[in-house]
Amino acid sequence: MGPPQIVQTINPKIGVHTRLTDEVEEWKIKRTLEMVREMGASWIVEYFPWGYYEREKEQYDWNHSDLVVDHALAQGLTVVARIDFVPEWARPTNTTSRYLSEEHFADYADFVCAFVEHFSGRVRHVIVWNEPNLSFEWGYREPDPGAYVRLLKATYTRVKEVDGNVLVLAAGLAPTLAPPGSEWGMNDLEFLQRMYEAGARGHFDGLAVHAYGWVSPPDDPPSPDVLNFARSELIHEVMARNGDGDLPCFITEAGWNDHPRWSRAVPPGLRIEYTVRAYAKAAEEWPWCQMVAMWAFRYPRPARTFQDGFTFVTPGFIPKLIYEDVRRYAEGGKQTE
Amino acid sequence: MRSGEGATRGREHLHLHRQRWFWLVAAIGCWLLALRWIYATWYRGHTGPTWERIQRSGVVRVCMDATYPPFELQDAAGGFSGYDVDLAEELAARWGVDPEFINVHFDGLYDALLAGKCDLLLSALPYDETLTEDVLFSPSYFNAGLLLAIREDERRIRNTNGLAGRNVGVELGTGAHLEARRLREQARIPLEIVTFPSAREALEAVRAGDIDAAIAESVAVYRFVHGPGGMRHLRKFLTDEQYVIAMNPHSGYTWNMITDELVRMQKEGFLEALGAKWFQ
Numbered sequence: 001m002g003p004p005q006i007v008q009t010i011n012p013k014i015g016v017h018t019r020l021t022d023e024v025e026e027w028k029i030k031r032t033l034e035m036v037r038e039m040g041a042s043w044i045v046e047y048f049p050w051g052y053y054e055r056e057k058e059q060y061d062w063n064h065s066d067l068v069v070d071h072a073l074a075q076g077l078t079v080v081a082r083i084d085f086v087p088e089w090a091r092p093t094n095t096t097s098r099y100l101s102e103e104h105f106a107d108y109a110d111f112v113c114a115f116v117e118h119f120s121g122r123v124r125h126v127i128v129w130n131e132p133n134l135s136f137e138w139g140y141r142e143p144d145p146g147a148y149v150r151l152l153k154a155t156y157t158r159v160k161e162v163d164g165n166v167l168v169l170a171a172g173l174a175p176t177l178a179p180p181g182s183e184w185g186m187n188d189l190e191f192l193q194r195m196y197e198a199g200a201r202g203h204f205d206g207l208a209v210h211a212y213g214w215v216s217p218p219d220d221p222p223s224p225d226v227l228n229f230a231r232s233e234l235i236h237e238v239m240a241r242n243g244d245g246d247l248p249c250f251i252t253e254a255g256w257n258d259h260p261r262w263s264r265a266v267p268p269g270l271r272i273e274y275t276v277r278a279y280a281k282a283a284e285e286w287p288w289c290q291m292v293a294m295w296a297f298r299y300p301r302p303a304r305t306f307q308d309g310f311t312f313v314t315p316g317f318i319p320k321l322i323y324e325d326v327r328r329y330a331e332g333g334k335q336t337e
Numbered sequence: 338m339r340s341g342e343g344a345t346r347g348r349e350h351l352h353l354h355r356q357r358w359f360w361l362v363a364a365i366g367c368w369l370l371a372l373r374w375i376y377a378t379w380y381r382g383h384t385g386p387t388w389e390r391i392q393r394s395g396v397v398r399v400c401m402d403a404t405y406p407p408f409e410l411q412d413a414a415g416g417f418s419g420y421d422v423d424l425a426e427e428l429a430a431r432w433g434v435d436p437e438f439i440n441v442h443f444d445g446l447y448d449a450l451l452a453g454k455c456d457l458l459l460s461a462l463p464y465d466e467t468l469t470e471d472v473l474f475s476p477s478y479f480n481a482g483l484l485l486a487i488r489e490d491e492r493r494i495r496n497t498n499g500l501a502g503r504n505v506g507v508e509l510g511t512g513a514h515l516e517a518r519r520l521r522e523q524a525r526i527p528l529e530i531v532t533f534p535s536a537r538e539a540l541e542a543v544r545a546g547d548i549d550a551a552i553a554e555s556v557a558v559y560r561f562v563h564g565p566g567g568m569r570h571l572r573k574f575l576t577d578e579q580y581v582i583a584m585n586p587h588s589g590y591t592w593n594m595i596t597d598e599l600v601r602m603q604k605e606g607f608l609e610a611l612g613a614k615w616f617q
Contacts, residue, residue, distance in 0.1 A: 258510065260554075261405045261443065261461070268510025269534055304465050305444050318519075321510040 001074045002030070007042045009330040011283045015043030015080075015293035016312065017253055020068045021052070023300045030071045032298055035313055037075040039323055040330020044077050045127075045252045045293040049085030050111050051097055057089055057107070062118055069122050080125040080169070080252060080293070082208075083112055084137075091139075099139025100129075105151045109158040116159050116166050125167045127208045127252060128155045131174040133191035135184050143186040145194035149203070152195075156203045170200065172208035172252050173235075175227045189224060189234055196242040206247050206290070209235050211254040214264045218278040229254065229278055236288050248290040254278065255294040258322075259309025272322045276329045387456050387588035395434045399425045400450060401460035402443040407556070407615040408461040408580075411440055420615040421459045424478065427607065431598055447472065450585055457595075458583040473588055475595045477579035478608060483516050484558040484570045486540055486551045494550055496571065500528040503549035506539030507532060513552040516575055537561065544568055554578075559616035 016036055023029050036044060048065055055061070072079050085097045090104045100108060112126055131137040132148040148171070156168045173188035180187075186194075192207075209232050216228040224234060236249055256275060258268040266274065275294060282292045298313040312323040384392075391397045401421060403411035409419040417438040429436040441449045446458050450472060461481070464474055487494050494500060497520055507513040509532040517530045533539040536553035540561040543551045552575060553561075562568045584591055602608050 261402075263404055267534065268508065268514075269532075272510055301467060302465075304463055307444075314515075318515060321514060 001070060004074055004076065005034075005037055006076045007037050007040065009040035009042060010332045011040070011279055011330060012042050013282045013289065013291045014039075014041045014279050014326070014330055015045065015251075015291040016041050016297040017045040017293045017295045018068075018297045019047070019299055021047050021049060026067055026071075028300070029067055031317055032313075033068075033071045033075045033077060035317065035319070035323070036297060037077060039312070039327045041326075042076070042078060043080060043291045043293055044072055044297075045080040045082060045250075046072075047082045048115065049097075050083055050108065051085040051087035054087055054111050054114070055089075058110075058114075060114055060118070065119075069119055073122055078125070079123050080127065080208075080250060080291075081115065081119075081123050082127040082130055082252065083115060084129050086139075096136075096139055098137050099141070100151070102147065102150065105154045108151065109155040112155050113158045113162050116163050120163055124165060125169060125206075125250070126159065127169045127171060128152050128204070129171040131210070132171050133173045133176065133186045133188055137174070142183075143191060145186075145191050146198040149195050149198040149200045152200060153203045167205040168203075169206045169208045169250060169252075170195070170204040172210040175210055175212060175231055177225060177227060188231075189238055192235060192238045193242075196238070196244075201242060201244060204247075207235070207239060207244075207249050208252040209249045209289075211251050211292075212295075213254070213256045213274055213278065215266055218274050218281050229274075229281075232286070232289065236286075245288070247288075249286075249288055250290050251282065251292040253295045254292055255296075255310055257306060257309040259306040262306035262309060265306065265309055268321065272325045275322060276325060279326070279329065384590040385587050387584060387591045388594065391432065391434055391456055391591070396437050397425070397429050397432065397434050397457065398437045398439060398455040399457050399459050400439045400441045400446055400455035401458070402446060403438070403440045404443075405461050420479070420611055421461060423611055423614070424602075424608075425457070425459050427602065428595065428598055431601075432594065447583070450583060453585075456584065456588075456591070461580050462583055464579045464581045468583075471586065473584045473586055473592045475582040475584075475592065476599055477581055478599055478602075479580040479612075480574055481555055481578040481580055483513055483552050483575040484555050485575060486543055486553060486558045486562065486568055486570045487549070488543060488546070489567050489569050491549070491569075494571070496573070497524065497526060497575065500550060501526050502528070504529045504531050504547075506542050506548045506551040508536045508539060508553065509534065511536070512576070513554070517552055520575075540568070556616060559612065563613070563617040 018032060018036065020029050020032060046068055053061055053065060069079055086100050090107050091099045116126060129151065133143045135141065135143060152170055159166055159168050173191055174185060175188050176185045178185040178187055211229050211232045213229040214227060218229040220228045220230060222228065222230040222233045232249065232251060239245060239247060256271040257265040258271040259265045279292055282289045296310050298311055299315055301315050302308055313319050401409045403409040403417055407419055408421045409417065411417055422438065425436045439455050446460060449455055450458050464477065500520065505517050505528045507517050507530060514532065520526045521528050521530065531548050533542065536557040539551040540553060542548045544565060544567050558570050562570055582595055
């Protein structure tokens with residue numbers, strides 16, 4: 001594990017979403033997290049798939065997740081755990097791992113409780129599900145804010161029985177302008193409002209937010225009909241209108257892409273500029289935002305798609321220029337000209 | 338009577354002779370039928386479902402993400418054009434079938450292939466060694482890796498060692514930038530890296546004499562070298578990014594047909610002509 005480390009940074013809101021779920025070798029897990037710390041990031045968001053750790057009911061295997069969490073803590077990082085992916089025993093055949101029926105909400109809540117108990121004192125932030133406003137993430141069913149709130153309530157209640165110090169975060173919603181009745185998803189602002197109407201208030205301690213910039217600079221103003229980084233402000237406004245203005249937001253996915261063949265990408269130089277500015281903006285202008293985790297620090301292997309254009313470090317641990325510029329910013333230095 | 342006996346023997350001889358011919362022809366006929374049956378059985382067993390489907394329908398279905406010029410692009414009217422489109426049309430013509438292009442988002446290409454939506458992926462698709470159990474990849478038909486571009490009259494830069502003490506332009510933050518740093522830091526060639534907002538600006542700076550060389554993807558280099566003139570590139574690639582054609586794993590015969598045609602196209606200069614058409 002090595003001696004305990006401390007993150008040196010001028011901006012404690014800097015975070016990254018790691019992808020260590022499928023990283024097998026321990027030294028690679030360790031090296032990834034060392035590089036996160038050396039870049040000046042204090043937070044990681046990591047995906048802990050329920051179906052990997054509870055393959056049979058109440059039979060838990062925490063080996064891999066222990067590695068990830070313990071190495072992260074050794075590097076002085078705070079872990080935010082995203083939990084979803086339904087095991088086969090908790091869903092009908094011919095459904096996807098995103099399909100969770102109401103009769104299994106309690107099973108999910110039980111797993112999150114087991115996770116919280118196992119990682120007591122080590123992981124203090126858990127995210128309940130991911131992007132439930134997308135049909136894909138809701139098992140190819142129509143997104144249902146009411147059902148999601150029932151899942152959130154069930155989980156929140158159970159977690160608080162186990163550990164009152166753990167923060168339960170409502171899921172990050174996919175930023176989308178899907179029209180009403182779309183089969184693919186529901187507008188994120190509308191979904192959040194409908195969550196409140198379904199009684200979500202008081203059943204989460206903070207909100208995960210997804211804030212991709214696509215091709216817009218981070219300082220572009222927000223608008224309900226525009227998808228950009230500042231859309232996070234509109235999400236926070238929905239919270240404030242519903243009496244939750246004091247609850248923290250955690251941007252658990254964000255970023256720009258510099259893949260040469262993706263229509264929503266920007267040139268690498270702009271990606272660096274926008275990313276550094278986004279971290280600074282959260283620190284300087286958004287007191288309600290606790291941290292910004294950019295998607296995605298490194299993949300275990302090349303995706304060979306536009307997804308590779310999101311990373312900071314290659315699978316072979318070669319730092320991209322964006323890594324070094326964020327590191328320079330976190331040290332208080334200037335960006336590459 | 339002798340003459341009568343002789344005539345009888347002659348008739349018997351002729352009869353035997355005819356019988357022999359009959360059985361010989363019958364045997365040959367049986368052999369031909371057997372060979373035809375064996376060939377048909379072998380053909381069905383060895384051409385595989387992809388080739389059979391192409392031949393039966395007279396159409397080869399090609400999936401591509403038509404958002405990546407000059408390799409593939411779809412116009413407002415739905416028409417496809419580009420290097421890969423020409424290559425697919427040539428393959429189809431050599432097989433005596435028609436191409437049908439299907440536009441699929443890059444992330445969905447492999448799913449489309451494995452779901453049987455198309456016969457081939459031909460979409461500036463990089464070779465992926467992690468997928469060789471899932472699909473068949475043709476040999477490379479294009480290398481999109483990094484090249485070193487220099488002025489036409491530059492004689493001292495014959496390889497990357499010649500970059501010592503020279504100014505090398507790259508697009509900021511790209512793979513070319515990483516490669517220049519690798520040369521400087523790992524290969525310990527003391528070169529000076531000069532960054533530009535785009536590869537084109539780096540190449541223009543070389544031509545203008547502001548810097549000594551530029552590293553860029555081959556497509557950008559080919560376009561520039563063929564364009565304003567006064568520039569050339571070293572033949573050896575600094576990195577490889579091999580574009581290949583993908584098929585489903587039961588397409589061994591189709592793989593052979595593609596491989597044979599790519600070899601012929603290379604020999605006949607077709608691929609070179611295609612490059613000249615799309616990268617000028």
